[in-house]
Amino acid sequence: MLIASLLPLLARYSLGFDLVAGPDDTVTLTIIPRKPEGAAHKPEPSETRPISLSGTAAEIDAELARGPTGALGQLIVVRRTLADQIAEQRQAAETARAAAAETAKAKTAAVPKPPVSAPLKTPAPAIPPADARPEEPASLW
Structure with a gap:
């Protein structure tokens, strides 16, 4: 009867x-499930x-x-x-992970690369106003 009661566990x-x-x-009977x-x-x-039975x-x-209706069966x-x-x-986590990777891959492929433009011109040096004095800082007003 013991082996017949344990067949569902033995399958896994x-x-x-x-x-x-x-x-x-x-x-005390202790049943220890292990990775096959x-x-x-x-x-x-x-x-x-x-699982212990005493x-x-x-x-x-x-x-x-009692088989499936007994405590061990349940x-x-x-x-x-x-x-x-x-x-x-x-399985759901693996499917979601694969879908997220696929979505990220599609987004990366869909993002356009910025066009290569001419180098930016450097601004011309500021010319001090005509009434500027070397001993005073320049004024914004």
Whole structure:
């Protein structure tokens, strides 16, 4: 029943398990999703967070037997939805980035280059007024 319950996770991740016996016949099963070998995208930390189930062996078996309606099944559905949303957001961001680059490229190509003109003439030196005196500064009035 364990493997059948984990098939949706196995489709997306490589899984590691940790099984620890505790006091009073309790057991903790930890499922650790990892990036599968050869996978193109790197999973987000929220996608690869370990899943722990604690209880007696009979309680864990009963929970796993519930399949998609059990806690593990519901958690897997939520994680799959989260992973799909993240993938959609990545795709939308990549599409927007490509569109922005294309728009910038089109704008750069559409901007006309200023025409090459003749060099600017330097203004003629200012001729001092006839009543100017060398010991006084020139007046604007």
